[in-house]
Amino acid sequence: MVSASLIGETLQIHLTPHHAQTPSCSGCLNPCSLIHDQVERSIRDLPILGHPVVLITRFRRLRCPDCGTRAESVSWLDRYSRLTVRLRDAVIRACKTMATLHVAQVFGLHWETVRVLERRALEQKLEALPEAEPRRLVMDEFALFKGHRYASVILDADTRRVLWVGEGRSRLAIRTFFEELGPLRCSQIEAVAMDMNTAFDLEVKYHCRNARVVYDLFHVIAKFGREVIDRVRVDEANRLRHDKPQRKVIKQARWLLLRNPENMKNHEQQVHLQDLLAANQSLMTVYVMKAELKALWSIGSAWEWRKAWKQWMAHAKQSGIPSLILFAKRLSSYWRGILSRVRWPMHTGQLEGINNKIKVIKRMAYGYRDSAFFFLKIKCAFPGNP
Numbered sequence: 001m002v003s004a005s006l007i008g009e010t011l012q013i014h015l016t017p018h019h020a021q022t023p024s025c026s027g028c029l030n031p032c033s034l035i036h037d038q039v040e041r042s043i044r045d046l047p048i049l050g051h052p053v054v055l056i057t058r059f060r061r062l063r064c065p066d067c068g069t070r071a072e073s074v075s076w077l078d079r080y081s082r083l084t085v086r087l088r089d090a091v092i093r094a095c096k097t098m099a100t101l102h103v104a105q106v107f108g109l110h111w112e113t114v115r116v117l118e119r120r121a122l123e124q125k126l127e128a129l130p131e132a133e134p135r136r137l138v139m140d141e142f143a144l145f146k147g148h149r150y151a152s153v154i155l156d157a158d159t160r161r162v163l164w165v166g167e168g169r170s171r172l173a174i175r176t177f178f179e180e181l182g183p184l185r186c187s188q189i190e191a192v193a194m195d196m197n198t199a200f201d202l203e204v205k206y207h208c209r210n211a212r213v214v215y216d217l218f219h220v221i222a223k224f225g226r227e228v229i230d231r232v233r234v235d236e237a238n239r240l241r242h243d244k245p246q247r248k249v250i251k252q253a254r255w256l257l258l259r260n261p262e263n264m265k266n267h268e269q270q271v272h273l274q275d276l277l278a279a280n281q282s283l284m285t286v287y288v289m290k291a292e293l294k295a296l297w298s299i300g301s302a303w304e305w306r307k308a309w310k311q312w313m314a315h316a317k318q319s320g321i322p323s324l325i326l327f328a329k330r331l332s333s334y335w336r337g338i339l340s341r342v343r344w345p346m347h348t349g350q351l352e353g354i355n356n357k358i359k360v361i362k363r364m365a366y367g368y369r370d371s372a373f374f375f376l377k378i379k380c381a382f383p384g385n386p
Contacts, residue, residue, distance in 0.1 A: 011048055015057040017072075023060050026079065027067035034063035043077060044109070045084045052108045055084070083109075083117075092121045099365045119373060122380045129383055132156060132163050133185065136344070137211075139194040139204075140351040141169045142358055144371065151375070152200075153358075155351050157193065161384025162354065165375035171199045178207035193346035195219035196334055215337035216348040217297040224290055224327060229257050231323040232286050250280070257287060285319050297341050305342055309335060354382055 003014045017023070022031045043055040060072045076085050083091075087107065094103045095118045104111040136157035144151040144167060152174050154164040164177040178186055189208040194200045195216050204211055233250060240247040277284040292312050299305040316328035358378055368374035 006051070009051055011051045011053050013045075013053065013055050015055055017058060017060055023062060023072035025062055025064040025067055025070050026073040027064060027070045029073055030064070030066070032062040032064050034065075036061040036063045036069050041082075043082060043084055044087055046087050046090060047107065083113075088117055091117050097364075115373070119376065122376045125380050125383070126376070129161075132159075132161065133188070134158070134163060134181075135188060135190050136346060137163075137189060137192045138346070138348050138351045139174070139192060139197075139200050140348050140355065141197075142355045145367075151371070153351060153354070153378070155354065155382075156384060157191075157346060157350065159384035160350060160354075160382065162379050162382040165378050167371055169197065169199060171203045174200065174203055175207075178203065181207075191340065191344040191346060193344075193348050195348065196223065196337075201337070212340040212344060213337045214340045214344050214346045215334055217294065217341070218347065218349070218352070220331075220338070221290065221294055224293060225257075228286050228321075228323045228327050229283075229290065232282050232321060233257060235323075236280055236282055250283075253283075257283065282321055285321060286324055289316060289319070289324060296338060299342065302339065302342050305339055309338075357381065 002016075005012050005014075022033055023035075024030060025032050038058050038060050040056065040058050043057055045053040045055050047053055059074070062070055062072055064070050071079075078085060078088070081088070091103060091107055091109070091114055094106065095114065098106070100114050100118070101111050103109075104114045107114075134156040138155040138157050139152065140155075141150045141152050143149070149167075150169045151165060151167050152169050153162060154174070154177055155161070156163055164174075164180070166173055166176060168174075186207045187210055189204075189211040191212045191214055192200075192204045192208065193214045193216055194204075196219060201213055204213055233253065237247050237250045240250065277287055289312070292308075292315070296305060296308055296312065299308060313328055313332065316324050319325065361377060361381060362368065362374070
């Protein structure tokens with residue numbers, strides 16, 4: 001039986017069980033006609049026409065022959081819950097596109113209630129996923145907060161499923177992932193793509209003895225741009241400090257030198273770049289060396305790669321440019337990870353795209369107080385391909 005009344009802004013709906021309907025036990029779900037007593041509870045439901053809705057409901061407690069004293073089973077209410085199932089589902093759906101505080105304001109709930117509902121739904125979603133059996137991994141980091149605080153992400157390269165997210169980018173930070181993965185599944189890892197992060201490299205080699213480390217082209221070229229091209233450009237600008245017009249041209253050519261030739265917006269930029277390189281031998285050298293370094297990732301044979309690698313290292317040493325010689329010396333210890341690209345054509349581009357979406361999740365919520373909850377949302381947002 002149903003009756004309703006409006007008290008202030010709240011719509012109260014009184015629900016009384018029909019005497020002709022036989023209730024079911026919430027434990028075994030079998031019909032039971034033995035009534036122990038009745039209790040009254042206030043249940044929140046979806047708003048109606050902008051009014052908060054409270055269901056004043058009378059529930060029966062049953063004397064079940066199998067389960068003892070139990071409450072009756074109600075399909076539209078979870079056990080011990082003060083919210084209806086449809087209100088709970090509406091809140092969880094809204095959390096996908098709105099911040100927690102905004103969802104709480106829309107439904108008239110406390111923000112902590114919304115957070116608990118969303119966390120429970122995320123945990124259930126993760127528990128329903130099958131156990132991961134990764135063969136190839138991608139590892140990268142993203143900025144968690146301002147002040148050089150980072151978090152690490154590990155992705156299954158085949159299914160695009162985020163397997164693990166943790167705060168920090170040290171060996172100790174990512175060790176938790178390999179411990180959770182276990183020795184058996186670690187031994188099944190064949191290749192891991194990453195940037196030139198020594199911590200990632202050492203930890204992978206320690207836990208995954210059969211895995212090959214593959215260094216990502218984008219990160220190596222970006223490092224070359226920062227440590228070589230920028231350094232040479234600044235040195236040349238300082239050398240021409242008495243020739244202000246020419247110095248200004250070189251100082252303003254940073255993005256022109258770092259941009260790939262195929263990404264030049266117009267013909268004027270191409271002409272400007274050619275004139276700049278023709279007028280400065282050092283910039284011409286490092287620009288050509290960048291193109292040759294990039295070409296190492298497109299060689300399909302190990303023997304051809306070995307020949308091109310030795311040639312590039314020889315040219316770097318013969319250039320006489322200190323920053324280029326230093327970069328080549330540092331890069332020489334990473335040659336195995338670059339050579340692995342021939343056998344395993346992997347990159348961190350998949351994870352870079354996911355990192356951009358992670359930034360959107362963070363901005364949408366205006367940041368997170370609880371990093372563990374943030375990481376839970378990330379893993380649920382990228383469950384992988386079926």
